[in-house]
Amino acid sequence: xxxxxxxxxxxxxxxxxVDLLGNKWSILVLKELFGGDSHGDSFPKRxxxxxxxxxxxxxxxxxxxxxxELEEQGLIxxxxxxxIPPRVEYSLTPxxxxxxxxMAALHQVGSKWLEQEPCVCPLQEIQPxxxxxxxxxxxxxxxxxxxxxxxxxxxxFDPITETREWSAAATD
Amino acid sequence: xxxxxxxxxxxxxxxxxVDLLGNKWSILVLKELFGGDSHGDSFPKRxxxxxxxxxxxxxxxxxxxxxxELEEQGLIxxxxxxxIPPRVEYSLTPxxxxxxxxMAALHQVGSKWLEQEPCVCPLQEIQPxxxxxxxxxxxxxxxxxxxxxxxxxxxxFDPITETREWSAAATD
DNA sequence: CGGGATCCGCGACGATACTG
DNA sequence: CAGTATCGTCGCGGATCCCG
Numbered sequence: 001x002x003x004x005x006x007x008x009x010x011x012x013x014x015x016x017x018v019d020l021l022g023n024k025w026s027i028l029v030l031k032e033l034f035g036g037d038s039h040g041d042s043f044p045k046r047x048x049x050x051x052x053x054x055x056x057x058x059x060x061x062x063x064x065x066x067x068x069e070l071e072e073q074g075l076i077x078x079x080x081x082x083x084i085p086p087r088v089e090y091s092l093t094p095x096x097x098x099x100x101x102x103m104a105a106l107h108q109v110g111s112k113w114l115e116q117e118p119c120v121c122p123l124q125e126i127q128p129x130x131x132x133x134x135x136x137x138x139x140x141x142x143x144x145x146x147x148x149x150x151x152x153x154x155x156x157f158d159p160i161t162e163t164r165e166w167s168a169a170a171t172d
Numbered sequence: 173x174x175x176x177x178x179x180x181x182x183x184x185x186x187x188x189x190v191d192l193l194g195n196k197w198s199i200l201v202l203k204e205l206f207g208g209d210s211h212g213d214s215f216p217k218r219x220x221x222x223x224x225x226x227x228x229x230x231x232x233x234x235x236x237x238x239x240x241e242l243e244e245q246g247l248i249x250x251x252x253x254x255x256i257p258p259r260v261e262y263s264l265t266p267x268x269x270x271x272x273x274x275m276a277a278l279h280q281v282g283s284k285w286l287e288q289e290p291c292v293c294p295l296q297e298i299q300p301x302x303x304x305x306x307x308x309x310x311x312x313x314x315x316x317x318x319x320x321x322x323x324x325x326x327x328x329f330d331p332i333t334e335t336r337e338w339s340a341a342a343t344d
Numbered sequence: 345c346g347g348g349a350t351c352c353g354c355g356a357c358g359a360t361a362c363t364g
Numbered sequence: 365c366a367g368t369a370t371c372g373t374c375g376c377g378g379a380t381c382c383c384g
Contacts, residue, residue: 016285107185109185234356
């Protein structure tokens with residue numbers, strides 16, 4: 001049991017978040033707001049066109065929709081500068097910043113999985129490569145018969161190296 | 173730089189995970205496999221119809237698709253029992269278990285947000301956004317300095333040490 | 345000129361019916 | 365009971381047009 005919503009809307013916290021940010025772009029948009037590529041600095045305000053080029057594949061329509069949703073949920077702030085070349089800047093709110101642990105966890109797992117990626121590059125059949133991070137040269141994912149199907153202790157969870165280093169995908 | 177993919181497929185770890193699990197149901201399916209409601213025990217094997225009723229709104233088609241994807245990605249294991257009433261059980265693999273930190277973070281944030289939820293129930297008292305920023309600035313992510321941007325002063329971030337307590341989503 | 349709203353087409357998903 | 369096939373709906377990308 002977690003929280004009893006007086007409205008009778010019992011819900012799993014995870015489901016709640018997924019319901020809010022589980023669509024195709026919300027997390028990525030927030031990620032950019034966490035420091036997409038200017039991770040050398042604090043949390044940046046991003047302009048619309050910046051987000052558009054930082055998120056290859058997103059359309060202006062969808063971007064706007066996500067931005068509106070996130071704003072409505074209080075996760076981001078939208079600032080309009082009544083200048084002649086219109087300028088709109090988006091930034092995280094304190095509430096939006098609260099997903100930092102999620103971002104950190106995603107980054108951690110993503111990094112781990114990227115290492116394990118077999119790399120489907122046709123040019124090089126690729127072998128278990130273990131370049132960047134030394135200490136875990138797994139090189140293969142769980143196949144049919146994985147050695148350990150039992151619960152925990154597969155890997156240790158690093159208390160989230162937090163900070164914002166997850167902007168490795170500098171879109172610029 | 174983080175990971176240099178020899179295929180030239182540079183990618184943000186977060187984007188990578190979102191790309192894998194960013195669809196409508198993957199995370200929720202995995203959540204169920206983490207212990208949807210039988211969190212008192214270890215990670216359960218779940219049968220198809222269990223997942224179907226544990227995930228209200230999902231269709232059999234989509235469930236199957238997600239399950240196949242997750243299996244292909246090595247996150248879950250599929251066991252077929254050649255019995256007359258067909259039985260198939262799904263369970264986490266070690267790799268699948270690696271998203272535990274993500275689940276924990278989602279649960280943490282979700283719980284926090286659920287508390288802050290104004291509760292749109294007309295019968296109940298509405299609680300406006302309570303400024304969590306009181307005085308617990310324990311210097312988290314952007315504590316290097318706080319530039320012009322007023323980095324959101326989050327309340328407290330618990331280092332996701334918990335194991336699996338997020339299974340508040342009782343399947344019933 | 346940048347922000348974003350509208351119309352169109354595609355692909356993903358839900359609901360249902362059907363197969364083994 | 366598990367999974368597939370079909371159809372209708374909706375989210376979302378793409379281009380275009382409008383606003384300040």
